[in-house]
Amino acid sequence: MIQFETNQAHDDLFNLFPKNELHEYLWEMLQGWMIFLTQREKDDMDIATRMYFYELLSHLLRHQYQKKQIEKDGPTSAKMDALCSAFIELLHPLAIYEHHVTSIRHLYLLLPHLSPSEHDELEKVVEFLASANEGHQVHCISASYLRKSLTEGNPYLWKEVLPSQTKYLSPNFEELPTLSPEDRKQIFTKAAERLEDGLDKAKEFQSLAKQTNLEMTPFLLHQSAEMALRAILMAWEKLEKKTHEMPMRIASHTEGWLFWAFHVANENQIMNT
Known part of the structure; x- marks a missing residue:
């Protein structure tokens, strides 16, 4: 392991590199990392774990960057x-x-x-x-x-x-409803069930893609991906969307959906072990 004996200021990363360069360099590091892992014959779980590590690192850097910006010119x-x-x-x-x-x-x-x-x-x-x-x-x-x-x-x-x-x-406007801990648990339990049902359908298309000819494989994998996103949308927002309407919703919520879906999947995996 390379040892660096530098003593840089704690905020040099954000002072010396603009936000777009941070994302660009992180992306380059991830690409090199994936190539290295494939050469070391790592299995899918090893690669998925490192991908999740990369997502968390990106999220942390984005959070720190936003925090620094708020400290610099945050609204009073x-x-x-x-x-x-x-x-x-x-x-x-x-x-x-x-x-x-x-x-x-x-x-x-x-x-x-x-x-x-x-x-x-x-x-x-x-x-x-x-x-x-x-x-x-x-x-x-x-x-x-x-x-x-x-x-x-x-x-x-x-x-x-x-x-x-x-x-x-405004005058005469009633406060929004409140949620008891019991009702909250029920709402999110049902959301997890909707997610599991939808992901099962996505897995069916994925299984078909492995069994069919090469001409049909891209179409079935595409359907599997769309069904998975549709499952997250239905679980998270209770919105029933056709698969061709998915891009209309993906842009603004993808990160929140995926972190929530990962949390649910991870929680279920722990319960099943």
Whole structure:
């Protein structure tokens, strides 16, 4: 093992290398690592373990980078209050909730009913208004959709949106429902069951791909991958989507889905051993 006898400042990594270069170099290291492992005849589990290690390392570096940016130019309470006041004046939300996740401060604007196209257009404007600082994100949600989804037991919204702190309530707006520990356990247990059912269907396509001719193999593997993503979507957000609609949802939630799915799969593996 190579020993480095340097004594660098703890934040030199972020001061000397921009964010895009960090990701580029990490990717190059992973490629070299995978080539090395295949030459050492490592099995699939060894490679998968190292891939997960790489994901965790990337997540850690991203978290540290965001934390450094927040320390550098993070929003003050006064700025956040001013931003909320502007949203209240311009959008007349029914409520505003605030939720801290790792180093990001999320603001959820609960608005009267919006069509999908209206929501998408408004989200772009809100993102632009909040884009001056990386330390917070603002989300527009239909109040009726959020209340209905929470009542139906949407795991994603219960985990990502609540518990949130109330920052503003319009007159006559009722607080969002709460969740008991028993109900929470039931919601996430059912989500895990939906995930397992969907992944079983994906495995069926994978098995068929191993048995069929080479011309059909790419199609069946493609179907298997889409069925797996569909299973995560159905488990995590209770949304039934056709496989060709998957790219519409993947971009914004892939990381959260995969970490959650890995946690469920790992937990089930431990229980079965």
